[in-house]
Each structure stands twice: as structure tokens, then as C-alpha cells.
Amino acid sequence: MNRLLPFIGFMLLVTLFGFGIWWNTQHDQSAIPSPLLNKPAPAFNLPKLYEPTQTVSKNDLLGKPYLLNVFASWCIECGVEHPVLEAEGPNLGVALVGYNYKDAPADAKRWLGEHGDPYNLLIADQTGQTAIDFGVYGAPESFLIDAKGVIRYKHIGPLTPDVVAKQLKPAIAAMLKEAP
Amino acid sequence: MSKLLRGRSLAGDASALKNIKAMASPASGLVRLLLVVLLAFAGSAHAQAIEPMPFANHAQELRFQHLTAQLRCPMCQNETLADSDAPIARDLRNQIFRLMQQGKSDAEIKQYLVDRYSDFVLYDPPLNGDTWLLWFGPLLILFGGAGVVVMAVRKRNRGNQVLAGQEPIENGDDW
Numbered sequence: 001m002n003r004l005l006p007f008i009g010f011m012l013l014v015t016l017f018g019f020g021i022w023w024n025t026q027h028d029q030s031a032i033p034s035p036l037l038n039k040p041a042p043a044f045n046l047p048k049l050y051e052p053t054q055t056v057s058k059n060d061l062l063g064k065p066y067l068l069n070v071f072a073s074w075c076i077e078c079g080v081e082h083p084v085l086e087a088e089g090p091n092l093g094v095a096l097v098g099y100n101y102k103d104a105p106a107d108a109k110r111w112l113g114e115h116g117d118p119y120n121l122l123i124a125d126q127t128g129q130t131a132i133d134f135g136v137y138g139a140p141e142s143f144l145i146d147a148k149g150v151i152r153y154k155h156i157g158p159l160t161p162d163v164v165a166k167q168l169k170p171a172i173a174a175m176l177k178e179a180p
Numbered sequence: 181m182s183k184l185l186r187g188r189s190l191a192g193d194a195s196a197l198k199n200i201k202a203m204a205s206p207a208s209g210l211v212r213l214l215l216v217v218l219l220a221f222a223g224s225a226h227a228q229a230i231e232p233m234p235f236a237n238h239a240q241e242l243r244f245q246h247l248t249a250q251l252r253c254p255m256c257q258n259e260t261l262a263d264s265d266a267p268i269a270r271d272l273r274n275q276i277f278r279l280m281q282q283g284k285s286d287a288e289i290k291q292y293l294v295d296r297y298s299d300f301v302l303y304d305p306p307l308n309g310d311t312w313l314l315w316f317g318p319l320l321i322l323f324g325g326a327g328v329v330v331m332a333v334r335k336r337n338r339g340n341q342v343l344a345g346q347e348p349i350e351n352g353d354d355w
Contacts, residue, residue, distance in 0.1 A: 137254035
């Protein structure tokens, strides 16, 4: 038994390291848990991308749930995400609001012209100032905001078909079940 | 912007080097030593390069540098806000600067960032429900190890006492 002790200790360490490796493959290490989850979305007032003279505020969007999708023409991952938004956007059951992040409006419009425009509404944050309030630190990021303006779900990085099926759609279903 | 600054500071270093080399041609050991010292500092000089900000005074600038060095860039998580070249780090530095001009204290600025980016932005994690294992884990392991040692020693002592009654020869060799 005493002879086995070092071996048992060694196996315990192997298990611990194995768990560490497994754990790190299970989640995106660059994703920071948002402290804003299940809290009211920050107030914002941003111009529309296509009609910059008109602004959209958080209060304007209250009453209906929506998916706020942070994107930019300079963001490579957004190009990966875009076909998913185009395919799944109409089936989500919530409005898709595009949040154009730190982009020149002309670049954004050209990019949408090339890739297609799945958004019901497009707002532009050229300075990235409002995005700080949302805790945005890159693109793409997506926020599911309910009719009361509360953030129900956040995804950092591109929405893949897998993420949409396993996380986003269940989150939308849970939200709609609670307050249709 | 900061890339430009870096490029320029490097070019400056190069011309300074040329001057020093010209001076060093009479082969003076002292100048060579000076060169080594200067080179050592050149690296740290452009690591600190940040966009010029209109600080009210030098104390405020030092406070800014101290504060941003304690905060982690959310994008590139192994860099401080002070060191990082990521766009978000630049935005957050500007925001911290603005908050400073509004008279916010360091604690208020940290709280501002934690409210948006969670405890992740703090290099010094606070003690709370999520982090107690991080803080006390090593202590628990230490106590666990101490417990094992105490048990092992007691067991050996008991064994020795039993042996001492019968055979006084074999003891202490277990080590």
C-alpha cells in the first residue's frame, strides 16, 4: 500500500492536469463573462446607419425583444458569422438589430452591399463610446435583449449554426415563454 | 498612431547609435558601456509609448500610468491596458482619461470598468464567492499536506513503540 502511494499521488496529478486541459477546451478562453447579463441594457442613443440624422434610443426599442449584433466591416470573423445571420435571422422570432461598431459608414454600407443585409434596423457607433457601456471589446458580439430592455443572453465571437441551435434559440424560447 | 510613434522612436535610436559609434571610434570602454546602458533603456522607452494625452499635470500622468498598469486589457488578456496596442485598450485608456478629468477617483474608475467588463479587468482579483478558492486554495493544500505528514509520523511512532517492546534493533531505518 505504502509503495502505491507515490503512484496514486501521480495519478491524482494526471487527473488534475487532464481535467484542466478538458476544461479549457470546453469554453472559449477569450470570452469574458458579462456582468450585464440579466441586467437592464445600458441606455444608448445612436444614429441610424442609413439615415444618420435620425437616432434610435434604448426606449425606442422597448416593447419587443431583439438581437443586437455588433459587427464591423473591418472584422474578419463577422464575415464568417454573416451567412449564419442571413440564414437564421428570419427564423429567430426576434428582430435583428445591427450595431455597426467603429466603422466608417461608407465602409459599412459597402460591406453590407457585398455580403447582404439581414438586419431589420441598423445603428452606427462610430466612436465606440456607447459600446464601452455594453462591455463590448471586439466584434462580433451579440446581445439578446427582451421587451423590457433586459439583456438575457450574450455571445462573444461569431454566431455559428451550433451556437444558434444550442444556445441562442433556447435562450429566445425561454424568453418568449416567460413574456410572449 | 502608436505604431508611428514607435517607428519614429526607433529611427531616433538608430541615429543616436550612429553618433555614439562615431564617438566610440577612439575605442573607449566607457563609451561602450554607455552604449549598452542606452540600449537597455531603449527597449523600455518604446514599450511605454502611449498616445500623448493632455494631462493637467505630471502627478495626474503618473496616476494614469499607475492605474492603467493595474488593469487588464479585455481583448489580449495577458497585457495591461497601459501596454496593449489593441483598439479597445486605446478606447479604454481614453475613457479612463476622460473619467479622470471628471474628477473620478481610482476606485470609481475601477468600478466603472468592472461594471462593464467584470472582475476580469482587475489584475488583483477581489475576494468574493467566485474567487475564494483562488485565495485560500494554496492554504487548504498546505493544511492537507500537514495533515498527511502528521498522520504518517503518528503511524510510524506507534509502529516503533510496538517494535520497541520486542526488537530494539530495527528502528529509524524506515527512512
